[in-house]
Amino acid sequence: MIIVNNDFEPKLVGFLCRWCSYQGADLAGTSRIEYPPNLIPIRVMCSGRVDPSFVMKAYSEGADGVLIFGCHPGDCHYKEGNYKTIRRYSMMKKLLGEFGIEDERFRLEWVSAAEGEKFTEVVKDATEKIKKLGPLNWKEVLEV
Amino acid sequence: MEKPKVGFYWCASCGGCEEAVLDLNEDILKVVDAVDIIFWPVAFDFKKKDVESMEDGSIAVSFINGAVRLSEQEEVVELLRKKSGLVVAFGSCAHMGGIPALANISNKNEIFKRAYKKVPSVVNLEEIYPQEKVKLDVGELELPSFYNTVKPLDRVVDVDYYLPGCPPPPDLIMKAVHAILEGKLPPKGAVIASDKTLCETCERNKTKPDKLKIKEMKRIFEIVSDDEKCFLEQGIICLGPATRSGCGERCIKGNMPCRGCFGPTDSVIDQGAKFLSALASIIDTNEQGEIQSIVETIPDLIGTFYRFSLASSPLKRKKLKA
Numbered sequence: 229m230i231i232v233n234n235d236f237e238p239k240l241v242g243f244l245c246r247w248c249s250y251q252g253a254d255l256a257g258t259s260r261i262e263y264p265p266n267l268i269p270i271r272v273m274c275s276g277r278v279d280p281s282f283v284m285k286a287y288s289e290g291a292d293g294v295l296i297f298g299c300h301p302g303d304c305h306y307k308e309g310n311y312k313t314i315r316r317y318s319m320m321k322k323l324l325g326e327f328g329i330e331d332e333r334f335r336l337e338w339v340s341a342a343e344g345e346k347f348t349e350v351v352k353d354a355t356e357k358i359k360k361l362g363p364l365n366w367k368e369v370l371e372v
Numbered sequence: 373m374e375k376p377k378v379g380f381y382w383c384a385s386c387g388g389c390e391e392a393v394l395d396l397n398e399d400i401l402k403v404v405d406a407v408d409i410i411f412w413p414v415a416f417d418f419k420k421k422d423v424e425s426m427e428d429g430s431i432a433v434s435f436i437n438g439a440v441r442l443s444e445q446e447e448v449v450e451l452l453r454k455k456s457g458l459v460v461a462f463g464s465c466a467h468m469g470g471i472p473a474l475a476n477i478s479n480k481n482e483i484f485k486r487a488y489k490k491v492p493s494v495v496n497l498e499e500i501y502p503q504e505k506v507k508l509d510v511g512e513l514e515l516p517s518f519y520n521t522v523k524p525l526d527r528v529v530d531v532d533y534y535l536p537g538c539p540p541p542p543d544l545i546m547k548a549v550h551a552i553l554e555g556k557l558p559p560k561g562a563v564i565a566s567d568k569t570l571c572e573t574c575e576r577n578k579t580k581p582d583k584l585k586i587k588e589m590k591r592i593f594e595i596v597s598d599d600e601k602c603f604l605e606q607g608i609i610c611l612g613p614a615t616r617s618g619c620g621e622r623c624i625k626g627n628m629p630c631r632g633c634f635g636p637t638d639s640v641i642d643q644g645a646k647f648l649s650a651l652a653s654i655i656d657t658n659e660q661g662e663i664q665s666i667v668e669t670i671p672d673l674i675g676t677f678y679r680f681s682l683a684s685s686p687l688k689r690k691k692l693k694a
């Protein structure tokens with residue numbers, strides 16, 4: 229039986245690169261676009277700065293989803309950073325699958341400084357999808 | 373003067389750590405001269421009640437190997453903790469869960485089904501599984517409970533020091549024994565080994581090109597590996613970049629890549645994630661499809677990246693379907 233808990237508000241951790249995506253999120257704010265308050269944004273210098281252990285730690289400490297935001301390929305302030313992110317992301321996806329963490333709980337998205345709208349769309353979509361999945365609640369996973 | 377009392381115990385382990393003690397060769401005589409062994413199930417006939425009758429804190433140090441899988445192991449290590457001044461997690465399994473903790477991608481039910489029913493060498497038509505309590509004519513028999521999740525020692529009791537390795541090499545064991553006997557102890561919680569990565573001390577590092585790049589991953593049995601070149605350069609997964617040194621490069625010298633038994637260095641919280649990061653850096657393509665097909669050539673990421681450290685990583689186990 230699947231119990232759909234409508235009160236469930238997912239906790240999303242977002243890593244936003246300082247040069248594009250964080251500014252995109254800022255633009256969403258200054259343009260007063262409405263979007264769900266479920267994402268805790270963490271500003272990093274580059275999406276390539278997101279050590280895979282940050283992601284693991286986020287899940288283990290209660291995140292229901294993790295989102296990495298970076299500059300579009302070719303636009304990274306450090307040229308190669310987001311390509312490294314793409315390579316890690318593919319491997320992480322497979323690894324997280326082996327841990328039993330569903331696909332929808334981990335996303336990589338490109339958001340430029342001009343894409344405030346896109347940023348809110350992604351957060352909306354991720355929140356909805358993870359709401360449907362239900363809580364991840366890793367502390368409980370460890371109690372079995 | 374009374375000699376310091378020492379205890380040894382094994383939990384979920386293969387017995388290799390016990391052999392590592394014997395691998396001390398002649399040095400073991402010095403150890404036996406200097407201490408009084410009061411508990412060592414594999415070698416002596418002391419019983420649990422002998423330990424129970426001792427005063428709290430009266431054992432100078434207990435060396436405990438193996439991960440914690442059964443209630444019985446939990447009970448004995450709790451007892452040893454109470455009776456000992458120091459507790460040393462001896463070997464990879466006590467340190468991080470080790471190989472037995474790879475079973476954390478499964479659970480009790482699945483493991484029992486496999487071991488007592490599905491394996492081809494077992495015929496179990498009545499589906500009889502081990503029970504914790506069984507009533508027989510002679511009375512009730514009891515077996516320890518089998519947990520769903522395997523834990524490293526420090527998730528069960530407070531651990532003072534860690535001796536890493538599968539098994540710990542003799543020189544590190546002697547180093548730890550000397551430090552304890554002479555009271556020259558490192559800070560509590562220390563891993564008694566180097567804090568460098570294996571790559572930093574590996575001979576083959578010299579052969580590494582400035583920019584390591586690989587397009588294809590190979591498994592060690594698929595090729596005749598070069599015995600001087602860095603394994604990663606040959607496309608063979610080697611956990612050197614994410615593993616603590618101090619092992620004496622035993623595997624590398626035997627022309628086998630590092631599998632990570634010493635665990636990560638002090639500053640790293642997740643050995644598997646750290647290695648994933650290192651490996652992703654050297655994959656020589658930015659094309660999504662190509663990256664994907666390279667990733668697909670590694671069959672078992674948890675087993676490869678967390679071979680010894682799964683139970684002590686942030687996630688610790690697989691999430692089972694509800």
Ligand code: SF4
Nearest residue numbers: 571574602603610612
């Ligand atoms: S990757 Fe392995 S073989 Fe290469 S330098 Fe590091 S430890 Fe040595």
Ligand code: FES
Nearest residue numbers: 245274298299304
């Ligand atoms: S700076 Fe934005 S992804 Fe590198």
